[in-house]
Amino acid sequence: MKKIALLGNPNTGKTSIFNRLTGLNQHIGNFPGVTVDKKTGILKNNNHSIEILDLPGTYSIYPRSKDEQIVYDILRNPSHAEYPDELAVIVDATNIERNLLLFSQLYDLGLPITLVLNMSDVAFKRGIKINTSALEKNFPGIQVCETNARVGVGIQQLKDVLSKEKQNIPRNTFIVTPSIIDKDDTIAQEKESRFRYDKIKKILPEILEFEIKNQRKNSWIDKVTVHPIWGYLIFFILLLSIFQLIFSIASFPMDWIDGAFVDLATYVSQLLPEGVLSELITGGIIPGLGGVLVFLPQILLLFLCLGILDETGYMARAVFIMDKLMRPFGLSGRSVVPLISSAACAIPGVMATRTISQWKERLISILVAPLMSCSARLPVYTLLTALVIPKKNLFGIINLQGLTLFALYFLGVFSALLMAFILKKFIRTDEKTYLLLEMPDYKPPRWSNIFMSLYEKAKVFIWEAGKVIVLISILLWALATYGPSNRMKNAENRLKKQKSSLSSEEYESKLSSVKLENSYIGIIGKSIEPIIQPLGFDWKIGISLLTSFAAREVFVGSMSTIYTVHQQDEKIGLIQTMKNEKNKYGEPVYTLASGLSLMVFYVYAMQCMATLAIVKRETKSWKWPLIQTLYMGFLAYAMSYFTFIIFS
Amino acid sequence: MKKLSQCKIGEKVQVIGLSLSEIQSQLVELGLYEGKEISILYKAPFGDPIAVSVGEYVLSMRVFEADQIWVENVNINEEDSVIG
Numbered sequence: 001m002k003k004i005a006l007l008g009n010p011n012t013g014k015t016s017i018f019n020r021l022t023g024l025n026q027h028i029g030n031f032p033g034v035t036v037d038k039k040t041g042i043l044k045n046n047n048h049s050i051e052i053l054d055l056p057g058t059y060s061i062y063p064r065s066k067d068e069q070i071v072y073d074i075l076r077n078p079s080h081a082e083y084p085d086e087l088a089v090i091v092d093a094t095n096i097e098r099n100l101l102l103f104s105q106l107y108d109l110g111l112p113i114t115l116v117l118n119m120s121d122v123a124f125k126r127g128i129k130i131n132t133s134a135l136e137k138n139f140p141g142i143q144v145c146e147t148n149a150r151v152g153v154g155i156q157q158l159k160d161v162l163s164k165e166k167q168n169i170p171r172n173t174f175i176v177t178p179s180i181i182d183k184d185d186t187i188a189q190e191k192e193s194r195f196r197y198d199k200i201k202k203i204l205p206e207i208l209e210f211e212i213k214n215q216r217k218n219s220w221i222d223k224v225t226v227h228p229i230w231g232y233l234i235f236f237i238l239l240l241s242i243f244q245l246i247f248s249i250a251s252f253p254m255d256w257i258d259g260a261f262v263d264l265a266t267y268v269s270q271l272l273p274e275g276v277l278s279e280l281i282t283g284g285i286i287p288g289l290g291g292v293l294v295f296l297p298q299i300l301l302l303f304l305c306l307g308i309l310d311e312t313g314y315m316a317r318a319v320f321i322m323d324k325l326m327r328p329f330g331l332s333g334r335s336v337v338p339l340i341s342s343a344a345c346a347i348p349g350v351m352a353t354r355t356i357s358q359w360k361e362r363l364i365s366i367l368v369a370p371l372m373s374c375s376a377r378l379p380v381y382t383l384l385t386a387l388v389i390p391k392k393n394l395f396g397i398i399n400l401q402g403l404t405l406f407a408l409y410f411l412g413v414f415s416a417l418l419m420a421f422i423l424k425k426f427i428r429t430d431e432k433t434y435l436l437l438e439m440p441d442y443k444p445p446r447w448s449n450i451f452m453s454l455y456e457k458a459k460v461f462i463w464e465a466g467k468v469i470v471l472i473s474i475l476l477w478a479l480a481t482y483g484p485s486n487r488m489k490n491a492e493n494r495l496k497k498q499k500s501s502l503s504s505e506e507y508e509s510k511l512s513s514v515k516l517e518n519s520y521i522g523i524i525g526k527s528i529e530p531i532i533q534p535l536g537f538d539w540k541i542g543i544s545l546l547t548s549f550a551a552r553e554v555f556v557g558s559m560s561t562i563y564t565v566h567q568q569d570e571k572i573g574l575i576q577t578m579k580n581e582k583n584k585y586g587e588p589v590y591t592l593a594s595g596l597s598l599m600v601f602y603v604y605a606m607q608c609m610a611t612l613a614i615v616k617r618e619t620k621s622w623k624w625p626l627i628q629t630l631y632m633g634f635l636a637y638a639m640s641y642f643t644f645i646i647f648s
Numbered sequence: 649m650k651k652l653s654q655c656k657i658g659e660k661v662q663v664i665g666l667s668l669s670e671i672q673s674q675l676v677e678l679g680l681y682e683g684k685e686i687s688i689l690y691k692a693p694f695g696d697p698i699a700v701s702v703g704e705y706v707l708s709m710r711v712f713e714a715d716q717i718w719v720e721n722v723n724i725n726e727e728d729s730v731i732g
Contacts, residue, residue: 060677095704098679128704190673197681228693320708324694333697432670434713436678439699439706 003051008090009099010057011440013118016149017090018054019452035620036067048163061105062189065357076180086112093123093130100200104174107139112166114143121148127212134206141171221442225317235318239340242305246344253297261290288473292466300454302341302348311445329417330424335365342372346611350618360429367628368419370611373412376552380602381408383556387575388595411603468613476550483519491518516561521546535640536594548607593647597640604636653714660687661719669716679703
């Protein structure tokens with residue numbers, strides 16, 4: 001199949017063109033050894049099928065970030081597996097001079113090339129008219145296609161041009177002695193770029209049919225969005241609204257998904273004969289699948305909001321006003337949105353770091369994102385605050401429980417920034433740190449682009465993270481269901497003797513509690529007790545810490561199982577039972593010290609396999625999720641220990 | 649002759665040279681070659697980063713990057729010319 005590489009500057013509508021050409025026939029894959037995704041699609045036109053390779057948007061073929069490196073690697077090497085047969089280059093008609101630099105570099109590679117002149121309608125409104133035949137005259141052998149990808153004008157013609165067989169006719173190059181310069185020889189590159197611009201400036205009067213130069217003025221929107229007061233206020237209000245939306249809306253579909261999977265498990269258990277298979281499916285696989293899908297509403301809603309902010313052009317302004325504030329921590333304005341998103345859920349937060357072009361900064365953002373307290377921690381925090389923090393007011397106005405909750409969130413933010421500062425010193429990179437960011441014009445969002453990206457993100461999450469989540473769910477289920485058989489039997493038999501004195505409901509909940517206690521996970525929980533004792537935790541907490549790895553909120557469910565609390569009035573019953581819990585010396589287990597210590601543990605510990613799976617996907621290696629789990633685990637242990645010491 | 653970082657909002661200047669730096673070639677690629685007329689559109693709170701109009705588009709950069717760009721003021725009478 002013929003392969004065409006799609007190239008162009010950022011913000012030229014390349015994504016729109018790619019989506020228009022390939023529709024839903026898109027596939028995300030990997031370039032070996034590179035963190036940037038390989039995006040390909042199939043263009044079907046009449047009887048032709050063409051593979052379109054969407055390469056990252058760049059200003060030059062010379063790489064300026066790790067992500068851009070792939071463009072250089074492919075185009076420099078004709079024996080590269082992804083070396084294209086033809087090129088299609090998107091050129092923004094409103095900004096022809098800068099766009100022609102990349103185009104002329106690509107033209108000089110000698111491959112058949114199509115110039116896709118996009119947004120000429122916008123250009124016309126701004127007083128710019130491009131003469132396409134002058135373009136064809138100055139770049140002999142090219143095909144020019146005018147499109148307006150936003151509304152779909154010119155797409156069919158473009159498809160026809162791309163499907164046509166083209167001959168590789170030798171042609172003169174745009175500049176006299178072009179060659180692909182070594183990527184590190186920036187001095188030679190600069191010289192060549194100047195040379196190209198000189199030539200472009202010469203042909204520009206011919207290409208521009210007319211251009212009414214009007215001095216660019218500050219738009220009134222920019223005066224407000226980057227204003228020292230209004231700018232921050234608008235950013236703050238936008239974020240607040242997004243969080244409101246996520247917390248108020250996402251819980252509905254999340255509850256439906258939860259309920260649907262519980263029903264499905266019940267239904268399947270009735271269908272299948274009792275046994276290991278039925279238990280595996282209803283206890284391991286179905287809840288595992290549910291555990292994947294339940295994240296989707298939050299992820300999609302967050303990306304819908306971020307997508308709108310990005311498409312309209314606002315995001316660049318947010319980066320602009322936040323940049324200086326983030327720099328002391330080794331981050332830039334680009335890290336702000338991923339980090340704040342992580343306060344809802346670290347999964348979309350980590351995925352959103354993809355807009356950070358600098359690898360070191362992106363890696364630091366990924367590594368510290370899960371320190372932001374996400375929504376899954378909230379049930380744990382509220383349970384424990386209700387348990388150990390008195391319902392009193394400080395100075396008559398400040399609610400102590402509320403203050404604790406605030407302190408936990410603050411601790412998360414503070415630690416994320418501090419860790420970023422520390423990691424900055426440890427992670428070595430040869431990339432330079434700079435900010436050269438184009439500020440796109442404000443425009444209405446292209447909904448089809450937003451929905452395509454949502455579809456893509458959902459697919460990536462379900463397939464890539466889903467595999468890991470289902471696998472670990474099955475493992476956790478097996479560990480929590482099975483135990484050494486004689487041990488399980490003995491415990492069950494002991495309980496059976498008391499069966500007559502218990503109601504069937506009491507018996508059932510006692511049975512599941514005893515089973516969990518004697519399962520492998522129960523045994524591990526008990527065996528780690530000496531390790532977690534200095535933090536003020538007992539083996540029951542130990543078990544819940546282990547099961548929490550599926551997702552932090554599972555803590556509450558595990559606690560209910562261990563303390564044999566009935567499903568009804570779960571929370572109140574659980575708090576009462578936990579309050580009465582005594583250790584072997586007759587002292588209460590949940591004191592201010594141990595409760596706070598446990599909350600602090602949840603602030604720091606990396607107990608989310610979904611996030612780990614996504615970090616693995618984004619960094620393309622298990623190295624970083626492993627480092628992340630270790631450093632967060634160390635922090636959790638140390639900070640809990642200090643908390644316990646201070647408060648006891 | 650002064651640095652771009654020393655310019656005020658609304659000032660219209662011409663690039664006359666770039667300091668030798670790692671980002672020099674990238675600045676040229678972005679259109680900041682000698683002779684290019686640019687102007688400062690707005691600055692972020694605390695004065696950093698800054699947004700610069702480069703021909704037909706707006707580029708934001710930190711003061712650090714703007715320090716590498718040497719400029720001089722241009723004659724204001726030359727604007728609003730029509731090519732074609």
